[in-house]
Amino acid sequence: xxxxxxxxxPTGDEIHQxxxxxxxxxxxxSQSLAAFPQAEVTRIPPVLDVEQTIVEKIKDLAxxxxxxxxxxxxxxxxxxxxxxxxxDFTHTAMERYLDEHFSHEIYGKxxxxxxxxxxxxxxPTIFINVPGPYVEAKSAYEAFLKGLASGLDLKEINHAxxxxxxxxxxxxxxxxx
Amino acid sequence: MENQYIIxxxxxxxxxxxxxxxxxxxxxxxxxxxxxxxxTAVRVIGxxxxxxxxxxxxxxxxxxxxxxxxxxxxxxxxxxIRLTDLTKMVCGEKIVDVDFDSIPDQPLSACAxxxxxxx
Numbered sequence: 001x002x003x004x005x006x007x008x009x010p011t012g013d014e015i016h017q018x019x020x021x022x023x024x025x026x027x028x029x030s031q032s033l034a035a036f037p038q039a040e041v042t043r044i045p046p047v048l049d050v051e052q053t054i055v056e057k058i059k060d061l062a063x064x065x066x067x068x069x070x071x072x073x074x075x076x077x078x079x080x081x082x083x084x085x086x087x088d089f090t091h092t093a094m095e096r097y098l099d100e101h102f103s104h105e106i107y108g109k110x111x112x113x114x115x116x117x118x119x120x121x122x123x124p125t126i127f128i129n130v131p132g133p134y135v136e137a138k139s140a141y142e143a144f145l146k147g148l149a150s151g152l153d154l155k156e157i158n159h160a161x162x163x164x165x166x167x168x169x170x171x172x173x174x175x176x177x
Numbered sequence: 178m179e180n181q182y183i184i185x186x187x188x189x190x191x192x193x194x195x196x197x198x199x200x201x202x203x204x205x206x207x208x209x210x211x212x213x214x215x216x217t218a219v220r221v222i223g224x225x226x227x228x229x230x231x232x233x234x235x236x237x238x239x240x241x242x243x244x245x246x247x248x249x250x251x252x253x254x255x256x257x258i259r260l261t262d263l264t265k266m267v268c269g270e271k272i273v274d275v276d277f278d279s280i281p282d283q284p285l286s287a288c289a290x291x292x293x294x295x296x
Contacts, residue, residue: 014224021201021257076222103180110272114185133220134205155179162183169187170218170234 001148003036005066010046011054011074011090012132022046024072024130024137031138035145039067049074054093058127062097065124070141073132075115090129091116098122102155104162115165119144119158126154131165139164190238190271192219194252195228196263202229207255214251215241229258233268241268 008028014020025043032041047057054071061069074090095101101120108114117140119128130140143164147157204221207229211219215236223230229252233241241248245266253260 017226018201019199019226020224021203023203023205101178103178104183105180106183106185108189108272109184109186109274111275112272133208133222135208136220159181162181166183166185168218169185 001067003032003039003067005064006032006036006039006041006068006070007044007061007064007066008032008041008070008072009044009057009061010072011049012046013049015073016046016048022072023134024132027134027138028070028072028130028141031141031145035149049089051089051093051096054089055096058093058097062122062125067124068126068128071127071129072137075117075129075131076113091118094118094120094127094129098127101127102158104158106162106166114169115162117158117161117165119154119161121154128161130161135168136165139168187234188271189232189234190236190241191222191269192231192233192241192248193228193267193269194231194249194264195267196261196265197227197229197252198259198261199224199226199229200257202257203255207231207252207258210251210254211248214244214248238268238271242266 008025010022010025012020015022029041029043032039044061047053058069058071071090071094074088076088095118098120099122101118103116103118105113106115115131117129119126121127128144130137140161143160144157147160152160202224204224208219208221211231215233217236218234220232221229222232249260249264249266252258
């Protein structure tokens with residue numbers, strides 16, 4: 001599958017305010033251009049961690065009918081588990097917007113959700129999210145592109161992305177619930 | 178719609194360094210600096226203008242606490258961070274396991290934590 005138009009949407013108050021430098025978007029742009037040298041790849045200005053804002057933004061972007069929208073960050077349990085952590089609304093925003101999707105939730109053994117990865121398609125556009133930590137974003141997107149190039153379906157690509165993120169946690173084994 | 182659940186069996190502790198001035202932090206760099214110091218994986222999970230919260234894997238929290246000065250010095254080398262007189266480090270205990278045998282197949286609540294505690 002060839003991608004000609006890709007939008008990258010970083011999320012997070014800390015990214016928006018410049019407290020944290022967005023190093024994920026350049027990595028995803030780089031990988032995208034390596035895979036699809038002819039593509040137009042656009043990094044959208046970061047959105048705040050507000051579910052409705054994220055939903056509105058992806059609706060707006062989808063009107064331009066890109067081949068792919070990549071949302072970055074906000075993929076964990078975040079504020080649901082710790083008051084000091086950021087608000088994680090990317091996955092819930094995607095679930096609200098997408099009629100059909102596949103997802104993997106990675107839980108720590110303490111019962112907290114560490115990451116939820118979603119993939120779905122609406123119209124001509126594939127939607128995915130990647131976690132905010134750089135190594136996880138990089139690895140998840142590599143797995144996405146590899147799966148796409150191998151002709152995997154969306155469910156299989158989602159699984160490959162989850163496995164890629166899971167493999168970065170040291171000394172663990174996966175168990176389906 | 179289909180959702181799969183995976184459990185990551187990793188030991189970790191939460192390390193928080195507060196009393197910082199942060200602007201333009203390169204999180205990958207700070208992860209590398211601290212991983213090199215502690216010889217284990219580190220992941221930045223939360224950043225505000227004056228504090229960083231990180232997951233540190235497979236290391237005794239007491240070992241982390243004993244090296245407070247060294248770790249703060251390592252953090253100070255990262256781009257986008259300045260130490261202040263108020264800089265300090267707090268490291269929590271290792272995460273506590275929950276009983277997987279009693280987890281229901283289907284979520285009962287939108288809140289994952291509540292879901293686990295209920296059972």
